Amino acid sequence: MARIIGGATTSHVPAIGAAIDLKKTDQPYWQRVFSGFEKTKQWMAEAKPDVVIGIYNDHASAFSVELVPTFALGCAAEFPPADEGWGPRPVPVVKGHPELAAHIAQSVILDEFDLTVVNRMEVDHGLTVPLNLLFGSPGEWPCPVIPLAVNVVLYPPPTGNRCFQFGRALRKAIRSYPEDLRVLVLGTGGMSHQISGPRAGLINSKFDKAFLDNLSRDPKKLTRITHLEYMREAGAEGIELVMWLIMRGALDDKVDEVYRFYTVPASNTAVGHIILANRSGK
Amino acid sequence: MPRQPQEYDDIPGTFVFDAERSRQGYGINMFCMSLMKDENRKAFRASEAEYLKRFPLTPEQAEAILKRDYNRMLELGGNIYYTAKLGATDGHSFQHLAAVMTGMSQEDYAAMMLAGGRKVDGNRSKTEKTRGKKRG
Numbered sequence: 001m002a003r004i005i006g007g008a009t010t011s012h013v014p015a016i017g018a019a020i021d022l023k024k025t026d027q028p029y030w031q032r033v034f035s036g037f038e039k040t041k042q043w044m045a046e047a048k049p050d051v052v053i054g055i056y057n058d059h060a061s062a063f064s065v066e067l068v069p070t071f072a073l074g075c076a077a078e079f080p081p082a083d084e085g086w087g088p089r090p091v092p093v094v095k096g097h098p099e100l101a102a103h104i105a106q107s108v109i110l111d112e113f114d115l116t117v118v119n120r121m122e123v124d125h126g127l128t129v130p131l132n133l134l135f136g137s138p139g140e141w142p143c144p145v146i147p148l149a150v151n152v153v154l155y156p157p158p159t160g161n162r163c164f165q166f167g168r169a170l171r172k173a174i175r176s177y178p179e180d181l182r183v184l185v186l187g188t189g190g191m192s193h194q195i196s197g198p199r200a201g202l203i204n205s206k207f208d209k210a211f212l213d214n215l216s217r218d219p220k221k222l223t224r225i226t227h228l229e230y231m232r233e234a235g236a237e238g239i240e241l242v243m244w245l246i247m248r249g250a251l252d253d254k255v256d257e258v259y260r261f262y263t264v265p266a267s268n269t270a271v272g273h274i275i276l277a278n279r280s281g282k
Numbered sequence: 283m284p285r286q287p288q289e290y291d292d293i294p295g296t297f298v299f300d301a302e303r304s305r306q307g308y309g310i311n312m313f314c315m316s317l318m319k320d321e322n323r324k325a326f327r328a329s330e331a332e333y334l335k336r337f338p339l340t341p342e343q344a345e346a347i348l349k350r351d352y353n354r355m356l357e358l359g360g361n362i363y364y365t366a367k368l369g370a371t372d373g374h375s376f377q378h379l380a381a382v383m384t385g386m387s388q389e390d391y392a393a394m395m396l397a398g399g400r401k402v403d404g405n406r407s408k409t410e411k412t413r414g415k416k417r418g
Contacts, residue, residue, distance in 0.1 A: 203399025
């Protein structure tokens, strides 16, 4: 049977992708950010997941205001990088895992999560930047990635509690898949940031650090954070941290914290990262 | 019908892109989305006002776009991930747009970010901002 070996979360700041693509990673500003992911790459190389579930949000690339699905699962065989206005990022095409994705879709819908199934989708920096942070810049991504796009752009996104419960349904789905696959769940976005309006530039490190602590040890507490509190405390766009709760919901109640990293800023955003290992996943 | 008051209207300097704004700003956001295509960027640059006629925009919305009044675009239903495409069409970095929206120079804005960003204290609610006190 498939099992979840653990989870990771990281911010998905577009400027991080631009720094990689424009080969600026050695500059002191960016070195501060990238040095925090060296240990991550080592851990990923040892953990060698067979499949990654990549939870992210689309930024007006694959979807627009014409169609806004709350949870959309990529069930295709591949997902090309989107052209976000400067040509597609020079990163590998994301290869999916259509069989596992179809199994997840069927399982979570019967578990009362009304998922949108997507069979054609381009993926933007929201997914590809975290893949770079986990895997570096290889010619091919080392394993299939199933994209799960969550609406956090149009208010209201799903609540933190709903996201956590979705993670639980995702866990049940993965564990009932008959093939012996080692799955890593990746949550992206955050941490505190506001990039719109006169309050742009807001960062709340105290909020972020408490969030990381609770993500590791007491995630139920995080499910009680209201949307209003996210926006007030972590910035209007900091609300995307709800996506991290999907990752956490998919893990065991008790996990081992392998690693964390936090720095301010990358462009306009606080960068946070954590790796949690399932005790049952070894 | 006027916009219904929302709890989050109390957050200072913030235009939450909610369902009502999305409805209102559909034209702004679809205009911005169109700028993903080079042929559209060229047509827009050739005659901005003429190009805007392709989209369902109120005179206020069209004016905000022509004047590059980014906060006004957000207030009238634009979303930042969309309006950023207009900024990119103009050749501006995102940080430039952020600085414009805050009324700061890009240099001062970048320095603020390097120093840890805008503090949350005093920026949680409009009342807190006015009184300079912490929320009770």
